[in-house]
Amino acid sequence: MSARPQFHAGYLWAGRIIMLACLIAVPILYPQKYVVHVLGLAMIFAIAALALQVLLGFAGLLSIGQAAFLGIGAYTSAILTTRYKLPFELAFLAAGLSAGIASLTLVPITRLRGVYLAVATLGFTIIIHLVLLNEEWLTGGSFGILNIPWPSLGPWSLKGETAIYYLCLGVLVVTFVALHRLMPSRFGRALQAIMLEEDAARACGVDLTYYKSQAFVVAAIITGFAGSLFAHHSQYLNPNDFTFWKSIEIVLMVAVGGIGSFAGAVTGAFVVTLLPEFLRAADEYRMVIFGSMLIVFMGLGHRGLAGLFSTFALRVLQRRSLAEHASAHGLTR
């Protein structure tokens, strides 16, 4: 980690606040329904990508099972609000809880390493997709669930794309800040130790199984929350939103953004969600271009867009400080 270029924390927070300001401004500047809808979706996936970043970037666990937790959260929230008329707040909490409970059944597989964990979680996504598709009494089968209500917060009902956009933004910001505060904690440091050198971490008394499974459950809960937002954002659920392909997409987001960076995970989620929309003009060639760009992104650098950006920004900053340095010397001389 020490080899990575480091910024002064002030720059980082300035960058994040500018990003946040842009996101707050979008629905005011472009009150187009479609734009707001797609950006809202990107933010929901950004939450899911943040959760996977905890696993992949900090615990070194490649999970291709995140769509399962997204689906469990989404369906829990949708069923509770449509069938049992529970308020959104409760359904939202229940979504996180149910995804967390589901992940508890998978805790033993966090003992597996690398590709084995990836395949096992992939298998889990396929199982959950089939359950969503076939248990019609519970999930509505392939028809899905219609007319999921808009969310509400206490007395306020958040009707319309703009209101839910800000809700997603709020949850995204809270998740981002919470994970940032979590990483320097004992839990976060234990995960990073595991990632860097598993055997050394074990020798230092880090309980591998405990921390890995904790990370797995935390990620599942956050993804469950994202799932709840997804259900109320699109107001319609279909099992095909939660195939293993969605799991792979979430992995792509983290990889494109940069493994090990939370800001990268958010950026990656935006790129992977928005890029196909931007390429709509290319029509039938758009997925061909998307695939090629993915290969190029992966080939460009080791740490995705976040790595590219920080290398670039550091270079600019360094050049400026060198120039200042030189001119200061020139003056004294």
Place this chain on the structure above:
Amino acid sequence: MSGSQLLELLVGGLAIGCIYSLIALGFTMIIRATGVLHFAQGELVMLGAMFGVTAHRLLPSLPLAPLLLTGMVFGGLAAVAIELGVYRTLRVRRIPLMNITIATIGMSILLQNTGQLVWGSEPIAYPKLFASTAYSLGPARIAPQLVWIIGMGVVVMLLLQLFLAFTRTGRAMQAAAQRPDTAQLMGINLTRITAYTYAIAGALGGGAGVLLGSLFYASFNMGFLPAIKAFVAATLGGLGSIGGAMFGGIIFGVIETFAAVWISTSYKDAVGMVMLILILLVWPEGLVGLIRKRR
């Protein structure tokens, strides 16, 4: 269930299992040689099936064996092309394995959509290659197609085993997979061996594509799901072992077929996955690892 039905099911399961084995062997060869989990393997299957259909359109009188060969040749060529054009560049730039693996997902998207542009989005019916009268084995009636698929699959797998065991290139491949550095010191050209590995993996995938197409149909997205299942099968058998890939593929095909009848058609995929998770928990080296340990 009567004995004859059981036999019919078993033959069907073995046929689809042979196809999984061929795809799984491709995965295994690549993961052994480069450590990359090759997500675009399914698209090589698709390309094989598509080139097979195209060959049949150009020369309608071709029987299955030459079609299979066409699929294998073009699958192999496509794999070598992407290895030389893309993956080698990534390796030379010392991109981490994780990134290369994700780049193969990009390759899968790229090939799938190129396939859609070239061959259209409608599934293409495969030509009738076999007599439709079933073979009778006692009271059981078995479609000739299934027998042919099993036969062809077994022949291809046997040839691969012979190639790996007895030819110079095959043994160089085995050596390179076991200890790349030592193999290089012994004068094995790793770059060339990797290209050969992709050629073989592509050929196996392309061949599987023709067989799979003849069983169902050919379409631009036909490869991805069977490839994922084949990869699961390879893990079931024991990832990184040639025997494990063959064994795992066949077992997986049989389990899937029986699960469809005994448990439910809608959950047939889930049964394999549950088994996979359980097996990984108990014996992470897969079935082959288990047998080796007992020995």
